[in-house]
Amino acid sequence: MTLDLSLLPDGGTRWLDASGEHANVVLSTRIRLARNVEGFAFTGRARDGERLRVLAKLRDVVQHVPSLTNGVLLRVDEMPPGDRLLLHERHLVSKELAGLDAQHPVRSGAAVILSDQVGVMVNEEDHLRLQALRSGFELASAYAAVRQLDEELGGRVPFAYHQEFGFLTACPTNTGTGMRASVLIHLPGLVLTKEIGKVLAGLQQMGLTYRGLYGEGSEVVGNFFQISNQTTLGQAEEELLDKLVRVVRHVIEREEEARRVLLREAGYIIEDKLWRAFGTLRYARSLTFDEAMNYLSGVRLAVGLKLIHGLSVYTLNKLLIFSQSAHLAHSEGRALTESESNLVRARYVRQALASEAGSQG
Amino acid sequence: MLCDNCKERDAVVHLTQIVESAVTQLHLCEKCAAEKGVETTVAMPAHPLAGLLQSAQQQATSAQGDAVRCAFCSSTLRDFRASGRLGCAHCYGAFEASLRELLRRVHGNSRHAGRRYEPPRPDLLERDSTLGELRDRLRRAIESEQFELAADLRDRIRVLE
Numbered sequence: 001m002t003l004d005l006s007l008l009p010d011g012g013t014r015w016l017d018a019s020g021e022h023a024n025v026v027l028s029t030r031i032r033l034a035r036n037v038e039g040f041a042f043t044g045r046a047r048d049g050e051r052l053r054v055l056a057k058l059r060d061v062v063q064h065v066p067s068l069t070n071g072v073l074l075r076v077d078e079m080p081p082g083d084r085l086l087l088h089e090r091h092l093v094s095k096e097l098a099g100l101d102a103q104h105p106v107r108s109g110a111a112v113i114l115s116d117q118v119g120v121m122v123n124e125e126d127h128l129r130l131q132a133l134r135s136g137f138e139l140a141s142a143y144a145a146v147r148q149l150d151e152e153l154g155g156r157v158p159f160a161y162h163q164e165f166g167f168l169t170a171c172p173t174n175t176g177t178g179m180r181a182s183v184l185i186h187l188p189g190l191v192l193t194k195e196i197g198k199v200l201a202g203l204q205q206m207g208l209t210y211r212g213l214y215g216e217g218s219e220v221v222g223n224f225f226q227i228s229n230q231t232t233l234g235q236a237e238e239e240l241l242d243k244l245v246r247v248v249r250h251v252i253e254r255e256e257e258a259r260r261v262l263l264r265e266a267g268y269i270i271e272d273k274l275w276r277a278f279g280t281l282r283y284a285r286s287l288t289f290d291e292a293m294n295y296l297s298g299v300r301l302a303v304g305l306k307l308i309h310g311l312s313v314y315t316l317n318k319l320l321i322f323s324q325s326a327h328l329a330h331s332e333g334r335a336l337t338e339s340e341s342n343l344v345r346a347r348y349v350r351q352a353l354a355s356e357a358g359s360q361g
Numbered sequence: 362m363l364c365d366n367c368k369e370r371d372a373v374v375h376l377t378q379i380v381e382s383a384v385t386q387l388h389l390c391e392k393c394a395a396e397k398g399v400e401t402t403v404a405m406p407a408h409p410l411a412g413l414l415q416s417a418q419q420q421a422t423s424a425q426g427d428a429v430r431c432a433f434c435s436s437t438l439r440d441f442r443a444s445g446r447l448g449c450a451h452c453y454g455a456f457e458a459s460l461r462e463l464l465r466r467v468h469g470n471s472r473h474a475g476r477r478y479e480p481p482r483p484d485l486l487e488r489d490s491t492l493g494e495l496r497d498r499l500r501r502a503i504e505s506e507q508f509e510l511a512a513d514l515r516d517r518i519r520v521l522e
Binding site: 044056059125157161168234 | 436444447453460461463464467470471486489490492493
C-alpha cells in the first residue's frame, strides 16, 4: 500500500507555500530540539523492545499534548522503502529515521508524528526530535511553536536532563539545548560572483555551519545552503537564535548585493545564462535530478531579478520537491527506472512552466 | 586491547611482522606506533569526535581509562570512540570528566545556559502509565468482546482522567 499523503496536515507541504519572510531567497526555516526519555538507553544502544516502549510511552501521552492532538502518527518502520523516501524528500523525516542508508537500515519503533505546526521524530538518533518547519525566514515563529511543544511534552514525559550539561543527547555535539536551528537559503549570486567561499568561512568564525539541501552529510545542489548553529551548549536558545538571525540577514544582504553586481557588470551574460536555463527546463525531454536542480536555481534567480514574470516562488518550491524520484514514482503510481524518472521529471517540469510562464522572452 | 608496548593505551594499530619466517602480531597504540615510525594514517579514529575525545581524555584531570563502564547501559569510552554516540543518559555521569573536557572543546563551554527543566511529578507519570495500560486492556477487552470488563475499564479510565 502506498502512503496516503492527503492524511497529513496540508499534505506536509505548507512549508513550501512561500508565505514567510524573504521567501524568494530563504526556502525554509527548521528548528529541532533533541530530547531523550529518562530510563531508556539511547536509540542506537536500545534493544528493539526498548524502542517500542519509548514509542508506546509517547502514544500514551499524545492526547495530553495540545500541539500534537491533531497530528497523524506514521510508523516509519512498517513502511516500504519508497514511502520512507517520499517522506524524506518532503523534508518531513531525516535520512537516518527513514533508514535510507545501506549501513543504517530502518529501526524498529521508528515513527513520526506530524501535526499542524510541529512534528516529532521518534527513535531517530535521539528518542525524540521535536521540530518545526516553516516557509521562508521565520525563526521566531518556528521557535515559539517548538518551544511550546517542548514544554507540553516535557511535562508528560521525563526528559534526560543534567544540571550542568543540560539536555542529554546521544551525540555530544547536540548536548545542552539540543537545538539545531537552520535556514535553507538560495545563494546563486554569491556562487556566481565567487564570494561564497568568504561568506562560508565567515559563518564558521561566527560559530555557525552550513550543509547541503538534505542536512548533515549532504552535498550542496542547486546553490542551496543550510545555515545552522554549530554549537548547542553554553548559550541560551535565544542567544543562539539571535546570532543566526543577524548572520542570515547579513548573508541575504550580501546575496542581494551580489545580484546587483552581476546585473551591472555582466548583465547580458547572466541574462543569457538564465534564459538558457529556462529554455532547457521549458523544452527538455529528459532531465536528471541534478540538472533540474541547477536549472531551477537559474530560473529562481531570474524570477528574483524580475527577468521572468508570472512564475510564483510557490511553484518553484514545489518543482524542487515534486521533481525528486520518489515523488515522481508516487504521482505515476508505480516504480520508475532512472531513465523513466528523467523522462517523467522533464514532462512534469515542462508542464508546470508552460501553465504559469508560457512562452516568454 | 591494550598496547603491547606501553600497556596503557588502547591498541589501534595492528601489525603482522615477519622476521626470518617467524610471524608475530604486534598491537600498538597510536603514540607508540608513531614512535616506532609506523605509518598510522590507516588508524584514523573511527569517528571525528574520537580524536577530540582522545585528546580530551589526556587533558582531563582525572583521566578515565577505557575500562570504566556505564552501570546503566554497560557502554565504555571505547564504544563511544568507535561510534561517536553515547549509550544512554547515565554515560554522562560515568564518563563525566572526559565528557566535560570534550564538551568544552566542541562547544567552547560545558555549562548549559539554556532552558532549565524540571521533570514531571512522579504521580503524574504514574497516572499516565496506568492510563496507558488501562487503555490497552480496554482495547483488548473490546476486541475479545468482554463488554462487562470493558465497561468497568472505561469507568476507571474516566475517574483517572
